[in-house]
Amino acid sequence: MEKKQLGDKMVMPFTIPSGIVTTDAATIEKIANEIPEIGIITTKSIGPVPRAGNREPIFAQYQPGSYVNAVGLTNPGAEEFAERLFRISIPDNKFLLASIFGANKEEFLFVARTLEEHVDGFELNLSCPHAKGLGMQLGQDPKMVAGITREVARNTSKPVFAKLTPNAPNIAEIAEAAMNAGAYGITAINTVGPKPYMIDGNPVLTNKVGGLSGAEITSIGLKCVSDITQRLGNIPIIAMGGISTADHVRSYMSAGTSFFGIGSALIGMTDLEIAKYFSELVADLKSGANDARFFLNDEVKMTYSRFKVAESISFGGSFKVVKADSYLEASPGQFVFAWLPGIGEKPFSVMDDDPLTLGVLEVGPFTKAFNALQKGDEFYIRGPYGGQMPDIEGKNIALVGGGSGIAGLYLHARELSNNNSVTMFFGGRSQDRLFYVDEFRQFGKVILATEDGSIGERGKVTDILKAAPGTYFFNCGPKPMVEAVLPIELGISDPESIFSSVDYLTKCGVGICGSCADKKGSRTCVEGPFMRPIPR
Ligand SMILES: Cc1cc2nc3c(=O)[nH]c(=O)nc-3n(C[C@H](O)[C@H](O)[C@H](O)COP(=O)(O)OP(=O)(O)OC[C@H]3O[C@@H](n4cnc5c(N)ncnc54)[C@H](O)[C@@H]3O)c2cc1C
Ligand SMILES: Cc1cc2nc3c(=O)[nH]c(=O)nc-3n(C[C@H](O)[C@H](O)[C@H](O)COP(=O)(O)O)c2cc1C
Ligand code: FES
Numbered sequence: 001m002e003k004k005q006l007g008d009k010m011v012m013p014f015t016i017p018s019g020i021v022t023t024d025a026a027t028i029e030k031i032a033n034e035i036p037e038i039g040i041i042t043t044k045s046i047g048p049v050p051r052a053g054n055r056e057p058i059f060a061q062y063q064p065g066s067y068v069n070a071v072g073l074t075n076p077g078a079e080e081f082a083e084r085l086f087r088i089s090i091p092d093n094k095f096l097l098a099s100i101f102g103a104n105k106e107e108f109l110f111v112a113r114t115l116e117e118h119v120d121g122f123e124l125n126l127s128c129p130h131a132k133g134l135g136m137q138l139g140q141d142p143k144m145v146a147g148i149t150r151e152v153a154r155n156t157s158k159p160v161f162a163k164l165t166p167n168a169p170n171i172a173e174i175a176e177a178a179m180n181a182g183a184y185g186i187t188a189i190n191t192v193g194p195k196p197y198m199i200d201g202n203p204v205l206t207n208k209v210g211g212l213s214g215a216e217i218t219s220i221g222l223k224c225v226s227d228i229t230q231r232l233g234n235i236p237i238i239a240m241g242g243i244s245t246a247d248h249v250r251s252y253m254s255a256g257t258s259f260f261g262i263g264s265a266l267i268g269m270t271d272l273e274i275a276k277y278f279s280e281l282v283a284d285l286k287s288g289a290n291d292a293r294f295f296l297n298d299e300v301k302m303t304y305s306r307f308k309v310a311e312s313i314s315f316g317g318s319f320k321v322v323k324a325d326s327y328l329e330a331s332p333g334q335f336v337f338a339w340l341p342g343i344g345e346k347p348f349s350v351m352d353d354d355p356l357t358l359g360v361l362e363v364g365p366f367t368k369a370f371n372a373l374q375k376g377d378e379f380y381i382r383g384p385y386g387g388q389m390p391d392i393e394g395k396n397i398a399l400v401g402g403g404s405g406i407a408g409l410y411l412h413a414r415e416l417s418n419n420n421s422v423t424m425f426f427g428g429r430s431q432d433r434l435f436y437v438d439e440f441r442q443f444g445k446v447i448l449a450t451e452d453g454s455i456g457e458r459g460k461v462t463d464i465l466k467a468a469p470g471t472y473f474f475n476c477g478p479k480p481m482v483e484a485v486l487p488i489e490l491g492i493s494d495p496e497s498i499f500s501s502v503d504y505l506t507k508c509g510v511g512i513c514g515s516c517a518d519k520k521g522s523r524t525c526v527e528g529p530f531m532r533p534i535p536r
Contacts, residue, residue: 001282003039004258006236007121007159007184011039011095013259014278017240018042018099018123018163019071020263021274023514025084026521032090034271037278040238040259041090043081044514045099045125046115047134048107050077056337057345059508060204061302062197065215065244067264069191070130070207071513073101078114085118099163101125103133105151112152121158123238124148126178127165127190129211135190140168142177153182161238163187164224166217171224172231185236186228187261189221192241199304199380202341214264218242222255229256245293246284267510268297270526300510304339304380307356309373316432318362319404320371321351328356328381332411333474333501333530336383337509343369347506347525349408349476350384351436359407359435385509386529393419398470400425400485402461405477406435408501408529412474417443423469427461427481430454461485468492474530475500486533499530 003010014037022028023044032041053074061067075081078100090096098119102108112122126145128135138144145162153160162178164171166189175186191211197204221241228237239252240261249260262281266274277295284292307324314320328336330350338358339345346366351357362371373379389412397420399409406426416422422444428434431454440446448456449464457464461477462484473489475482479502489498504516504524511526518524520534 001037001285006040006095006259009093009095009120011093012037013040014038014281015040015042015097015238015259015261016266017261017263018125019044020512021266021514021523024517024521025081025088026519027514027517027523028096028521029088029090030271030521031274032094032096035275035278037282039093040095040097042097042123042261043099043119044075045073045101045128046075046078046081046111047073047101048078048110050080051075055206055344056507057204057206057339059510059512060197060210061267061300063216064298065264065296066212066217067214067267067512068193068195068197068205068210068212070194070205070210072207073128073131073134074515078111082114082118085115095120097121097123097161099123099125101128101134105148108148109151109155112156112158116156116158119158121161121184122152122156123161123163123187124152125163125190127163129165129167129191130194130207130209135165139165139174142174145174146177146181149178149183150181153184159184161185161187161236163190165190166192166220166224166241170227172227175228176232179232179235185238187238187240188228189217189224189241192217192220200306200341204304204339206344213242215242215244218248222251225252225257226255244296245290246281247290249281249285264512265296267512268300268526269295269511271522302382302510304382306378306380309375309377309379310355311375312371312373315435318371319359319433319435320362321357321359321407321436322370322373323352324356326356327354328384329353330384330411331387332389332415333408333499333528334384334387334411335408335506335509335529336381336385338370339380339382340366340369341380345380345382346370347509351407351410352414353411356381357410359404359410361404383509385525389415389530392416392472395420395471396469397422397472397474398425398465398468398489399423400461400465400473400475400477400489402427402477402481403433405481405501408476409474410436410440413440413443420472421469423447425449425461425465425468427464462488465489471497473498476530478502490533495533495535498533500533501529501531504529
């Protein structure tokens with residue numbers, strides 16, 4: 001596929017749309033450097049001030065290939081994001097497109113000016129369907145669209161794309177208003193809706209309604225871009241909405257568009273899988289084939305299953321082991337999302353799979369509500385996610401855990417003790433922070449450390465780890481613990497044999513939202529959660 005002119009650059013004509021995968025600066029840098037076919041790197045929509053966005057669930061699959069989201073324009077604010085962009089480096093042959101939003105033209109201009117020196121162009125988010133007073137509420141009015149576009153186009157030196165909503169009676173009229181006001185091009189479409197998605201009478205998204213993306217909106221996207229090109233002819237259009245195969249790209253090309261965004265279709269893919277997918281897509285476009293579709297993850301499990309609490313065992317007040325009434329197949333390192341309608345959903349390691357068992361430390365609203373569940377109460381589970389444990393036989397294994405991270409090592413202990421010698425090193429503030437110790441003992445030797453000396457050695461897990469016979473290490477616990485044990489383990493073993501899981505903010509679990517990126521930009525929900533050490 002040929003490169004295309006975009007502003008003053010020639011770039012490959014693919015992007016991942018705003019809000020999907022490339023939401024963290026480190027992930028932007030990683031994808032820009034590792035995937036040649038992605039010529040345009042689109043940022044998450046950035047506003048004038050930080051926004052926490054909505055609590056989870058923020059993203060759900062309502063039918064195979066089709067999704068609903070209400071992330072809530074989560075972003076660190078323009079000034080902080082500018083600093084993050086300053087610290088990364090993007091290849092010269094890539095176009096960094098900053099998606100920006102605001103409540104009025106002054107806010108749009110403030111964000112654009114704050115980011116201007118770090119980016120190649122702007123995409124005005126005039127189309128988010130679920131944020132009050134922002135996005136679509138501005139983008140349905142051609143006069144408002146023209147005013148905001150003119151303000152940014154006149155007062156900055158970078159090309160401006162207006163990203164439009166399909167939820168307007170006449171998208172072509174709005175596109176024309178934007179082009180007449182100085183837009184360089186149009187991005188179309190944003191998500192459709194907003195709409196609710198209900199399970200057993202409960203809205204899944206915390207926001208109750210969200211924008212639709214993926215397979216079900218392909219025909220809407222195609223109709224919108226055809227309407228625009230019929231009215232405006234051959235203008236630069238970044239087309240998106242349910243593109244997942246070369247056939248879709250060809251249809252959007254026939255509708256007269258030049259650049260293509262592929263978002264929801266990337267669900268569940270690791271970085272390597274995204275790279276292979278785009279490479280196959282480009283090969284398909286050259287050869288006329290449609291084989292990139294075989295890379296799509298039709299099997300991603302986002303369906304919720306209902307469980308009942310069979311037993312809830314308390315360990316010192318704030319920690320509980322909750323056993324469900326049935327089985328969930330999972331392997332070591334995998335995690336699930338537990339959902340309580342009306343309260344939210346959060347990720348937890350699968351502590352045991354038969355019956356499904358979670359070990360939950362109370363730290364906030366969800367874990368408080370979950371630990372208050374009584375025998376017979378219901379909760380929902382989706383997953384499991386992550387995993388990919390290496391095959392290990394005849395080795396010395398050290399499992400190193402702290403806090404609720406100990407729960408994430410129980411399946412490792414059970415499975416690895418079949419063919420290996422397993423030693424467990426657990427640390428906590430006091431005896432009541434260490435749980436399930438007798439159950440772990442059936443799989444190998446357990447060595448404990450507590451800060452108050454109430455059980456095991458007085459001190460931290462680093463104090464007991466020095467004698468580790470490990471050739472393989474699996475660490476699970478708070479970030480400071482993992483950072484403290486890594487130098488010791490790297491003195492005993494090689495980086496290939498050390499795996500660590502820390503609790504990155506994991507909101508979707510399927511690689512879409514980008515919130516769980518580590519400092520190298522890897523999305524830990526699909527690449528991990530147990531990751532090899534990052535070289536310093
Ligand atoms: C892969 C994975 C496995 C986990 N396994 C366990 C487990 O087995 N047992 C356990 O007790 N906890 C586990 N956690 C952490 C657990 O998800 C958080 O404690 C929980 O989300 C807190 O929700 P809350 O509403 O109670 O608190 P909130 O008030 O929402 O948050 C309190 C703190 O919890 C953390 N947190 C909040 N939301 C998330 C999120 N979506 N992802 C990660 N951290 C978050 C943040 O540090 C936050 O400051 C795991 C996290 C991940 C990513
Ligand atoms: C989880 C998620 C977050 C999104 N966040 C944004 C956003 O911040 N700004 C924006 O303009 N569009 C956002 N979108 C819309 C996408 O950029 C894109 O327009 C839409 O998903 C259609 O493409 P797709 O069907 O290939 O996913 C988001 C979509 C999803 C699924
Ligand atoms: S990409 Fe959403 S949590 Fe990992």
